[in-house]
Amino acid sequence: MAKNIQSLERAAAMLRLLAGGERRLGLSDIASALGLAKATAHGILRTLQHEGFVEQDPDSGRYQLGAELLRLGTTYLDVHELRARALVWTDDLARSGGEAVYLGVLHLQGVLVVHHVFRPDDSRQVLEVGAMQPLHSTALGKVLSAFDPVAHAELVDAKREPFTARTVTDLDAIERDLDLIRAQGYATDAEETWEGVAALAAPIFDRHRMSVGAVGITGAVERVCRDGEPRPELIAALRDTARSVSRDLGAKPF
Amino acid sequence: MAKNIQSLERAAAMLRLLAGGERRLGLSDIASALGLAKATAHGILRTLQHEGFVEQDPDSGRYQLGAELLRLGTTYLDVHELRARALVWTDDLARSGGEAVYLGVLHLQGVLVVHHVFRPDDSRQVLEVGAMQPLHSTALGKVLSAFDPVAHAELVDAKREPFTARTVTDLDAIERDLDLIRAQGYATDAEETWEGVAALAAPIFDRHRMSVGAVGITGAVERVCRDGEPRPELIAALRDTARSVSRDLGAKPF
DNA sequence: GATAGTGTTTAGCATTGTCGAACGGCGGTA
DNA sequence: TACCGCCGTTCGACAATGCTAAACACTATC
Numbered sequence: 001m002a003k004n005i006q007s008l009e010r011a012a013a014m015l016r017l018l019a020g021g022e023r024r025l026g027l028s029d030i031a032s033a034l035g036l037a038k039a040t041a042h043g044i045l046r047t048l049q050h051e052g053f054v055e056q057d058p059d060s061g062r063y064q065l066g067a068e069l070l071r072l073g074t075t076y077l078d079v080h081e082l083r084a085r086a087l088v089w090t091d092d093l094a095r096s097g098g099e100a101v102y103l104g105v106l107h108l109q110g111v112l113v114v115h116h117v118f119r120p121d122d123s124r125q126v127l128e129v130g131a132m133q134p135l136h137s138t139a140l141g142k143v144l145s146a147f148d149p150v151a152h153a154e155l156v157d158a159k160r161e162p163f164t165a166r167t168v169t170d171l172d173a174i175e176r177d178l179d180l181i182r183a184q185g186y187a188t189d190a191e192e193t194w195e196g197v198a199a200l201a202a203p204i205f206d207r208h209r210m211s212v213g214a215v216g217i218t219g220a221v222e223r224v225c226r227d228g229e230p231r232p233e234l235i236a237a238l239r240d241t242a243r244s245v246s247r248d249l250g251a252k253p254f
Numbered sequence: 255m256a257k258n259i260q261s262l263e264r265a266a267a268m269l270r271l272l273a274g275g276e277r278r279l280g281l282s283d284i285a286s287a288l289g290l291a292k293a294t295a296h297g298i299l300r301t302l303q304h305e306g307f308v309e310q311d312p313d314s315g316r317y318q319l320g321a322e323l324l325r326l327g328t329t330y331l332d333v334h335e336l337r338a339r340a341l342v343w344t345d346d347l348a349r350s351g352g353e354a355v356y357l358g359v360l361h362l363q364g365v366l367v368v369h370h371v372f373r374p375d376d377s378r379q380v381l382e383v384g385a386m387q388p389l390h391s392t393a394l395g396k397v398l399s400a401f402d403p404v405a406h407a408e409l410v411d412a413k414r415e416p417f418t419a420r421t422v423t424d425l426d427a428i429e430r431d432l433d434l435i436r437a438q439g440y441a442t443d444a445e446e447t448w449e450g451v452a453a454l455a456a457p458i459f460d461r462h463r464m465s466v467g468a469v470g471i472t473g474a475v476e477r478v479c480r481d482g483e484p485r486p487e488l489i490a491a492l493r494d495t496a497r498s499v500s501r502d503l504g505a506k507p508f
Numbered sequence: 509g510a511t512a513g514t515g516t517t518t519a520g521c522a523t524t525g526t527c528g529a530a531c532g533g534c535g536g537t538a
Numbered sequence: 539t540a541c542c543g544c545c546g547t548t549c550g551a552c553a554a555t556g557c558t559a560a561a562c563a564c565t566a567t568c
Contacts, residue, residue: 011262046547067359130328280515294558
């Protein structure tokens with residue numbers, strides 16, 4: 001077990017703490033939350049501020065996340081290979097399906113949205129790139145959990161919060177669902193996360209046939225489903241997209 | 255001169271290095287680029303990887319930026335007060351003006367785009383939130399340089415690259431432009447950064463009457479300008495928006 | 509199969525970051 | 539106005555911490 005650099009771990013913990021708390025935090029809050037001496041916390045914060053990862057409100061003296069994080073986070077998207085390959089295909093999927101398309105990868109105990117194509121109409125929508133989705137209740141999360149062992153382990157460890165009356169939190173029931181997902185090659189989310197919203201998702205594989213992410217379609221349950229089941233043409237288009245992206249990543253079609 | 259934490263500075267330098275280089279970088283590249291021993295660079299990278307700020311390609315062993323940066327960067331947007339206040343007004347400006355709207359803040363030697371409203375038509379556009387714009391040639395950059403002393407200092411220090419035949423790089427000429435901008439209260443960019451693209455921008459002030467950012471309109475020069483001058487109705491709408499956001503931030507209207 | 513490159517691990521030293529206490533400023537309250 | 543409590547910041551000394559250099563596996567290349 002190699003040991004990691006202490007000051008970096010503490011700095012990372014600070015950034016996560018600042019990301020978690022809604023508003024700005026004071027130095028004393030941060031120091032006590034992490035169990036550090038004020039001077040120690042201050043040294044780390046001063047460096048983070050100097051590097052642009054943290055900003056300090058001149059009036060209150062409180063700290064918040066800094067602009068450099070946004071710049072680097074955007075650069076992460078530019079470098080992301082899966083996202084680059086998926087850009088072409090997801091646009092077509094959104095247009096043909098008439099619904100919003102999401103691309104997600106496993107991150108910590110959830111799904112990180114790395115790409116989001118708006119539903120092709122003139123309604124006002126907010127971009128959800130960078131947002132997290134739970135593993136146990138969303139189509140993206142379930143399909144990752146079904147095909148990625150790491151994601152599965154995270155799903156088991158995570159606390160599975162119920163969001164609607166249809167959310168499945170029992171582990172045995174989830175495992176049965178995952179078996180079904182593995183068998184049929186796609187996952188569904190019928191109002192298990194948001195009321196009135198349904199979703200479909202299919203896995204994306206790399207050249208080693210390892211699951212590296214998932215594509216999903218999300219929309220109003222009335223449009224995505226018919227007679228309680230997801231519309232077959234949506235499933236077909238989604239799986240075609242997933243296969244196309246996988247092929248672009250070097251996955252051999254058997 | 256307080257001293258900053260060495261390992262943190264080095265870690266930040268690594269992240270910036272990874273953000274700069276197009277593709278993934280190897281450990282030896284990183285170590286030599288920063289003048290560090292391989293083991294030192296490895297220890298920092300291992301910690302960054304463990305914290306999710308850096309990812310390592312299992313095949314090549316090379317490093318790239320990690321997903322946690324995207325998550326934290328998005329959170330930065332959520333906390334950003336200026337952006338939150340501007341959200342309401344920029345939508346209206348884009349609709350009434352018929353052009354794309356940008357919100358920018360000073361970051362390092364450039365303008366960081368923290369909000370971007372698409373031009374209200376059905377054309378395909380890519381979101382530019384998180385991207386950087388130069389100070390000396392864009393409307394957003396010039397208006398910040400005119401009203402924010404820090405931005406002005408950065409503009410003087412920065413190397414002013416010419417992008418088109420109309421780009422002004424001479425410092426004296428820029429200073430005269432800034433005087434004009436301060437006098438009229440808005441800045442223009444007539445094909446100084448991108449061929450065929452013109453932009454307008456106006457400053458946003460906080461409760462201390464300090465410039466904290468800028469709003470801008472960007473579009474094809476044929477639509478934004480008429481007879482070589484920006485359309486007056488666009489200028490009026492833009493300045494109204496800037497004033498509204500400033501008022502929301504607590505700036506007294508004199 | 510030798511070579512040159514990679515990323516990784518090890519051991520010891522001294523640099524480096526941590527700690528506790530004291531400092532100056534601000535905003536309350538008596 | 540003077541007090542008090544809390545804030546963020548600075549100081550100085552100690553030793554734990556992270557750095558350096560060299561050796562280690564490993565893979566690709568020729």
